Amino acid sequence: MSGKVWLVGAGPGDPGLITVMGLDCLKRADAVVYDRLVNPLLLKEAAAHCVLIDVGKRADHHPIPQDRINAILIEQANMGREVVRLKGGDPFVFGRGGEEAEALVRAGVTCEVVPGITSAIGGLARAGIPVTHRDFASSFHVITGHLRDGKDPHNWRVLAQLDGTLIILMGMSRLADICQQLILHGRDADTPAAVVMNASHPEQRTVLATLGTLAQESARAGMAAPSLIVIGDVAALTLLQSL
Numbered sequence: 737m738s739g740k741v742w743l744v745g746a747g748p749g750d751p752g753l754i755t756v757m758g759l760d761c762l763k764r765a766d767a768v769v770y771d772r773l774v775n776p777l778l779l780k781e782a783a784a785h786c787v788l789i790d791v792g793k794r795a796d797h798h799p800i801p802q803d804r805i806n807a808i809l810i811e812q813a814n815m816g817r818e819v820v821r822l823k824g825g826d827p828f829v830f831g832r833g834g835e836e837a838e839a840l841v842r843a844g845v846t847c848e849v850v851p852g853i854t855s856a857i858g859g860l861a862r863a864g865i866p867v868t869h870r871d872f873a874s875s876f877h878v879i880t881g882h883l884r885d886g887k888d889p890h891n892w893r894v895l896a897q898l899d900g901t902l903i904i905l906m907g908m909s910r911l912a913d914i915c916q917q918l919i920l921h922g923r924d925a926d927t928p929a930a931v932v933m934n935a936s937h938p939e940q941r942t943v944l945a946t947l948g949t950l951a952q953e954s955a956r957a958g959m960a961a962p963s964l965i966v967i968g969d970v971a972a973l974t975l976l977q978s979l
């Protein structure tokens with residue numbers, strides 16, 4: 737008997753922001769393999785017989801190598817289980833969901849994807865920030881702040897020329913550098929910019945500043961991961977809501 741893996745997006749944090757299809761999978765699963773960013777409250781939805789496997793990467797622990805996570809998914813499916821791989825936000829937005837799907841396909845394991853609300857859009861929405869707005873932004877660009885093998889994957893000159901909304905995930909440890917790069921390459925230091933921490937959770941916090949002051953203001957307010965960095969005129973609309 738061969739099982740199946742569902743790559744399910746858990747949404748940005750609030751358990752109400754998983755999809756109906758995702759919740760359905762979770763309730764039926766025999767095994768759930770979950771990440772650190774998944775709200776533990778969602779795990780309560782799993783059946784009593786369901787095996788819960790934590791593969792979350794913690795700052796104080798060595799991360800579980802991606803190969804090991806792939807192997808766990810394949811093992812679980814080969815035991816004939818219905819496996820939910822529960823990932824924060826959307827599984828295909830910076831979550832290595834693509835790599836997991838590839839590994840499953842290679843191993844001959846049936847796999848299905850249930851999209852989720854990405855923090856990049858839904859997280860900002862919960863902070864009252866629309867990623868587009870006819871008067872302020874006609875495009876949005878989601879980038880990672882993470883360095884790959886110590887190298888910066890971005891062309892900051894090109895990114896600084898874009899006048900749409902720029903959303904940076906995994907960027908908090910490099911916030912000052914990111915803002916500086918954008919200013920150096922021509923983006924106005926007065927551009928509204930914000931950091932939204934723990935978006936959609938009860939402890940959500942937002943700091944609104946400008947590109948020139950965001951790093952300092954954010955540090956002063958003690959903002960840390962997981963946070964979204966948003967640069968562009970729409971960031972100023974944060975003020976319109978008290979969420």
Ligand code: SAH
Pocket residue numbers: 748749773823824825826827828829830831853854855856859904905906907932933934935936937961962963964
């Ligand atoms: N697949 C996820 C992103 C994974 S990368 C998604 O679609 O949302 C992890 C990064 O996402 C974090 O470092 C942070 O930048 C962002 N993130 C995820 N959840 C968040 C939340 N609730 N609040 C703020 N940022 C969040």
